[in-house]
C-alpha cells in the first residue's frame with residue numbers, strides 16, 4: 001500500500017479528561033473510533049472513516065511514539081512536552097483542553113531547610129532541575145512516578161513539583177502551591193518526516209481541528 005494510503009496514526013493520552021476532550025475534537029474533524037474506546041481493553045482503534053488509527057497510551061509516551069515515527073501525530077500536554085524535551089516532532093496546535101499549571105508545592109507552614117539542599121519529589125525531573133537552576137536554588141531531585149503529594153507527608157521530600165488543575169489534591173494532602181513554573185494545555189505534535197510526506201492530509205486535519213476549537 002502506498003505510504004499516503006496508510007491511515008494516519010494518532011497517539012492519544014489515555015487520561016480520562018484529556019482523552020474524552022481529544023476524542024470530541026477529533027470527532028468534529030470527522031475522525032471517530034469504529035468502536036467504543038471507553039468500553040474496550042484494546043489500545044489500537046481504526047477510525048470509522050478509515051483515514052486514521054487511534055492509539056491509546058500513557059501521556060508521557062506520546063512524544064516518544066511521535067518522535068520515532070511510530071505515530072504520525074499525537075496529543076500531549078505541554079507539561080509532558082517540556083519534560084520530554086524531544087526534537088523529532090513539531091508542536092503544531094494548542095487544543096486549549098486539559099489546562100493545568102506546573103507548580104512547586106510545599107506543606108502548609110513549610111520552613112526552608114538550612115545546611116542542605118532542598119529535597120524535591122517529582123516526575124518532572126528535567127523541568128524541576130531547570131526551574132531550581134534558574135532561581136539558583138540547590139536541590140536534590142527525588143524521581144517518583146506519581147502521587148508526589150505523599151512525599152512531603154511521609155518525610156521523603158521537602159516539597160514537590162507537580163501539575164495543579166483544581167488544587168483539590170494539594171489541599172487534601174496539606175500542601176499549598178508556591179511558584180508557577182509553566183501553564184500547560186494539550187498540544188498536537190506531528191512527526192517531522194510525516195509532515196513532509198503527508199503535508200496536505202495533515203494540514204487539512206490541523207485546519208479542521210483549529211476551526212473546531214474556534215481559532
Ligand code: PRP
Nearest residue numbers: 146147162163164165166167168169170
Ligand atoms: C494529577 C496531578 C495531581 C492532580 C492535580 O494527577 O499529579 O495529583 O492531577 O489535580 P487537581 O489540582 O485537580 O487536584 P493525575 O490524576 O493526572 O494522575 P498522576 O498522578 O498519574 O499524574
